[in-house]
Amino acid sequence: AAKEAAFEARIEAGDFIEAKDWMPAHYRKTLVRQISQHAHSEIVGMLPEGNWITRAPTLKRKAILLAKVQDEGGHGLYLYAAAETLGTSRDEMTRALLTGKAKYSSIFNYPTLTWADVGVIGWLVDGAAIMNQVPLCRCSYGPYARAMIRVCREESFHQRQGYESLLVIMQNGTAAQKAMVQDAVNRWWWPSLMMFGPPDDQSPNSEQSLRWGIKRFTNDELRQKFVDATVDQAKVLGVTLPDPDIRWNEARGHHDFGAINWDEFWRVVGGNGPCNRERLAARNRAWDEGAWVREAAMAHAAKQQAQHKEAA
Amino acid sequence: AAKEAAFEARIEAGDFIEAKDWMPAHYRKTLVRQISQHAHSEIVGMLPEGNWITRAPTLKRKAILLAKVQDEGGHGLYLYAAAETLGTSRDEMTRALLTGKAKYSSIFNYPTLTWADVGVIGWLVDGAAIMNQVPLCRCSYGPYARAMIRVCREESFHQRQGYESLLVIMQNGTAAQKAMVQDAVNRWWWPSLMMFGPPDDQSPNSEQSLRWGIKRFTNDELRQKFVDATVDQAKVLGVTLPDPDIRWNEARGHHDFGAINWDEFWRVVGGNGPCNRERLAARNRAWDEGAWVREAAMAHAAKQQAQHKEAA
């Protein structure tokens, strides 16, 4: 109880909690869940964009996309490492993902259907992710906060690249290309808004997380920030956001926007989105087909060690 | 010996030998080898053309190609059936193909690299096959001769379709399309000439086969007929045969042509053509991956039979 009070005081003071520090079991559990879910999202998130690497329209765009998807894998690596500081293992977390026990961001259960999806994911999905993640750079758990600083820096870069690739098309592309961009915006807009999670009055874990400094803003606050930022970007780009109710509300100092289809959100979270089954199957395939490689690597390492011992 | 003499007399008289008739073991063995090799060629021959079904340039061409490859499978079926009348089984023949013990026409060890290959295979490869096969319609073994009548009728149709598809391109196509046709002719010409087999002085089995009426012309005779027929067709088409030595020889009443690279022929026959390994691997894959289907079909049939018996 004294430990708990000291912990709460440090949180209050804005100190970072480190791996070796005492922390309440529930704080630890919440963090493991959140960090591993975030790591899984990076890993599963490689799939929709990866789908376009072999078909990128130019070699430069191919290089950019390949590097971007690689960065997502890298984020997965640091985040798994951050979660491991809390006493879990990458294997354990991976198994939770593969069996469907652990969640990942539902946005990746939508398919990438055109090249423009890649740009729009950069602009909207990475944009929403950054909005969610920047506050985590000040998260109370040190290793997570530090990982997020690096992740956010790279995500911002990706977001700008995505936006820029759309801008090139909207400024100089053909009519068919511009239609492709608009179509992609139509499909990704609403799912992007859903990335901030359910409305505050239906988000049970939020309050505790806010108190512990794991979260810094509510879902609805972040969603509003995202809408406000994106409306102007859409104007510059020359695309229409597929919501006739978006308009500036002088009184609130924010943009109003239409009602989100939460039925769809819960359906996709519940496993029945267009790609849930395929994403999980792809991850399981990679894992199962890779089993012999991992086993062999361990066997070889053991042989090497035995030799060294003998030699010693 | 009396049987042997009667057999030889019937052959001499041009009678058909039927499945139930007595025949020398070597005659039977030669026929099984030839017919099953021919059947295997039809089956393996589905692969190079099948490679273009999903990419045919128009729906009409797709339908024609699909029907053609299907016909090849059908030829395989009749020919296996004809061979079975000689006391072998389709399973036995299939195993001989899959283990590499039985041969198939070496021409199918070349890849189909462009759409024009499909037309050129129709024109040259089917053309050469027909040249080889028409005499077999008068082969001394009845079931084989009758199968060949049907096969040849369909092959002629394919040959005309292939030629016609090239003619459309050479008469009305773009420069890039015409170049594609010429490139395909360049690649398939020499292998087509090799389809008639080694020169007569190096073809050990020919003499006996001629005497038994299994063969009706020598390799070199058929090759010459093919060259003579093809030179004019090439002219009409507007393509150049890739042999500067082709010219009309008034004295012989035939076209002279250049030396065939028999080293290449023996290399491909010996298993080291560009596609030998892949063709055999593809057939083995289809067989292995289909094992559970064949087993289940037999298990189901057995269950049905057991039920009928019980009911009776």
Add this chain to the structure above:
Amino acid sequence: MDASFSPRDRYLLRIADTALILSQRNSEWCGHAPVLEEDLAQSNMALDWLGQARALLTHVGAAHGLDEDQLAMHRLEHQFFNAVLAELPHAPDGRQPGDFAFTVARNTALSLWFTLLWERLLASSDPEVAAIAAKALKESRYHLQHSGDWLVRLGDGTAESHARLQAAIDRLWPLLPELFEDDEVDAAAESLGLGPRWRDLQAPWRAQMDALLARATLKAPADVPNAHGGRRGVHSEHLGHLLSELQYLQRAYPGGVW
């Protein structure tokens, strides 16, 4: 391709494209089937579906001055309106040859659906559609017979074949709701007398499918809500790859004559 399609066009394109894409998929078996007889049978069904697609594409295209190939080879992905079920690869990992169990399950499900649809289209107010349906119905009944026989044979074959078929049914089940969805295009088709709402096919489809599954000793999975919008041009990630093959040659040789 710049073409805006009326509800009538869309209704017919949904059918045409489902047949076309299913044909494309099934043609992949040609040369790779478990038994030679199935090389022929799968090719034959692929040819029938291709023929049905060509007839409908020609009919739809006529109003736009477009031929079957312009529609098949020059539309972009979101302009295809087939049900997503038709576009899935035979094996989830894309291996060649595919999973014959999935082929059998899908061909059964879709042949039954096509049979019910063509039966209703015999009475279409569009005489050309009715004529296409008359020919297609005979073909579909054969496809259903052939595929249904395999479903029973493999469902009630060995333990392995049973497990494979059940996995295939489980894989395709979430894709089914799209085949019976209702929207403004269906409503327009019904009011024009062009054809039935697809929703109306659901009850007879389910009854006959349940009977087939029972004979095959297979279980229908729990129903799930629809998540697929192929009918509205929103596909799975597989269609784009399929189209890159289907359309490659026309696009690589612009202005070509074939």
Add this chain to the structure above:
Amino acid sequence: MDASFSPRDRYLLRIADTALILSQRNSEWCGHAPVLEEDLAQSNMALDWLGQARALLTHVGAAHGLDEDQLAMHRLEHQFFNAVLAELPHAPDGRQPGDFAFTVARNTALSLWFTLLWERLLASSDPEVAAIAAKALKESRYHLQHSGDWLVRLGDGTAESHARLQAAIDRLWPLLPELFEDDEVDAAAESLGLGPRWRDLQAPWRAQMDALLARATLKAPADVPNAHGGRRGVHSEHLGHLLSELQYLQRAYPGGVW
């Protein structure tokens, strides 16, 4: 594309295309590798090969007024000059994910070959080529280290991994002779001082490969005669399918700006 390529162009395109196609293949691992670290490593190598290809394509294209994308996206199959080895799918049945054993074997074989080639190209009479080689050589040495380590680890790992690696070596071996073939293009390159005859790379390649195979407890199969003409534009049936993906978007959106 209508472009006729000089012997110098062809010599450089053979290298550029081999890097480009190998990059395209290895990029297929991104998101599907056996361990996350290999998702990153394979992507990284794919990026390096892509960079090498881009530098060479830009250099070759300059003489024809063509940029890297015109060369990569608008050439037809017979205008690609890569070695056939680079274009094979990772698994013979095309499944996703591919056969990691083949990936490791091929990447080792080609990284070693690239390393030897770039070493020689440091002395190219074409300063641009020499500059490209300087950067590429560092990358290739890393690729060789990384792939060779895996070759040893998997060759001398478990019985299963050993068998898989040996099968992969057996599968790639018949494709090797093309990497050391000699022809008029090589002769021209040598006489221009542009680069070595590929034949000259064979002895050092074989010596180092044999040493690696020995450490990996793997056996070199018997040599077979060359049957492949990728260097002359005569490919395997795989390249066409690969190009239908690589080039689809440029061809589907003519006049597009990316």
